[in-house]
Amino acid sequence: MTDLAVETMNTLGKQAKAAAASLRMADTNKKNQALMLAAKRFRDDMEDILAANAQDMENADKNNLEPALKDRLALNEERVEAMAQGLEEIAALPDPVGAISDLVYRPSGIQVGHMRVPLGVIGMIYESRPNVTADAAALCLKSGNACILRGGSEAIYSNRAIAKRLRSAIVDAGLDEHAVQLIDSTDRAMVGALITAKDDVDVIIPRGGAGLIQRISAEAKVPVIKHLDGICHVYIDKAADRDMAVSIALNAKTHRYGVCNAMETLLVHQDAVDCLPEIIKQLLDKGVEVRGCAKTQAVNDEVIAASDEDWATEYLAPILSIRVVNDVQQAIAHIEKYSSAHTESIVTEDYSTGQMFLRCVDSSSVMWNASTRFADGFEYGLGAEIGISTDRLHVRGPVGLEGLTTQKWIVLGQGQIRQ
Secondary structure, three states, X not given: OOHHHHHHHHHHHHXXXXXXXXXXXXXXXHHHHHHHHHHHHHHHOHHHHHHHHHHHHHHHHHOOOOHHHHHXXXXXXXXXXXXXXXXXXXXXXXXXXXXXXXXXXXXXXXEEEEEEEEOOEEEEEEOOOOHHHHHHHHHHHHOOOEEEEEOOHHHHXXXXXXXXXXXXXXXXXXXXXXXXXXXXXXXXXXXXXXXOOOOOOOEEEEEOOXXXXXXXXXXXXXXXXXXXXXXXXXEEOOOOOHHHHHHHHHHHHHOOOOOOOOEEEEEEEHHHHHHXXXXXXXXXXXXXXXXXXXXXXXXXXXXXXXXXXXXXXXXXXXXXXEEEEOOHHHHHHHHHHHOOXXXXXXXXXXXXXXXXXXXXXXXXXXEEOOOHHHOOOOOOOOOOOOXXXXXXXXXXXXXXXXXXXXXXXXXXXXXXXXX
């Protein structure tokens, strides 16, 4: 960690701390106005944002960036429009800050309850996806938090273009310009300075590959909300509707490859293998490499033998591992051993089996007759997400507005004194 990185972070941290204090008192209408202005500027300045992204994509080609990362990095008109819509969705959501719940009278006559309050200053560290700049800033702003954003060097031009529109909208709405700050440096030392800035930063949220998460978890002196890798499973039960099973399996894998909620392992009950020929055929037709157990290989001779390492791998690529299991208990045991606790789904028409799967599988999202691709803040009605936490504290699953707040006790009285 360099002296320059520490000095820079000290300045950003102090500015963010002051901005967080002002945001605690910010009017909901002003926060919404900033989000709506930013959405308009994303649309009005789309050409400039796409031109900045083209610079990043050109550098990605020169640096031989992995296909999955390039997919996450790329912007087009549809993705910029989605960012704008995400800001509008967040603006339309209820403001959690100041909400009071669970008020009860005590024998003394006082009322005791909870009030939602911001976490404070959030440090966001992420790779590739420039849309995270918009999502994170918007969610932090609406939930009353200041944020310090540190995107990957591969997306520096895109992130600058997006952050510029966000900050101008924030200023024009009458809010503190330092409510959203982008670390405008590709120096890796800045990450170390951010995750150890315990006097000014309240929470770190990393979003990226396993290496990034492991480093931050090991070195951070600030509390971390982690998003580990997404080794997601779909289990096709013997009582599954076969057409539904084929549809869900294909969508979970091939809708997009380089995303954390894509299926990486398909588990199939031994009495449901009749659906495998069609699934494997369509996967191969789409260019997906299929790896499987011996029973899966027996279905199609183009299936490659799967290794133990395959079951524990997040491919983020057109590769899928398939295992035939004896029953739902073996499927759950496989998930318990190899899952990253992100998202799992069961396809079944049997109520008892579906309920058992929901209850027994210990992941942040567990689904019944739905694609794992729905594990997403927008799809869950959160407007957007700042990440998907695979932790248990203090939030789990897609992290939206409420996940970026905490609660404090409040007491309402009428002059009571303790006897």
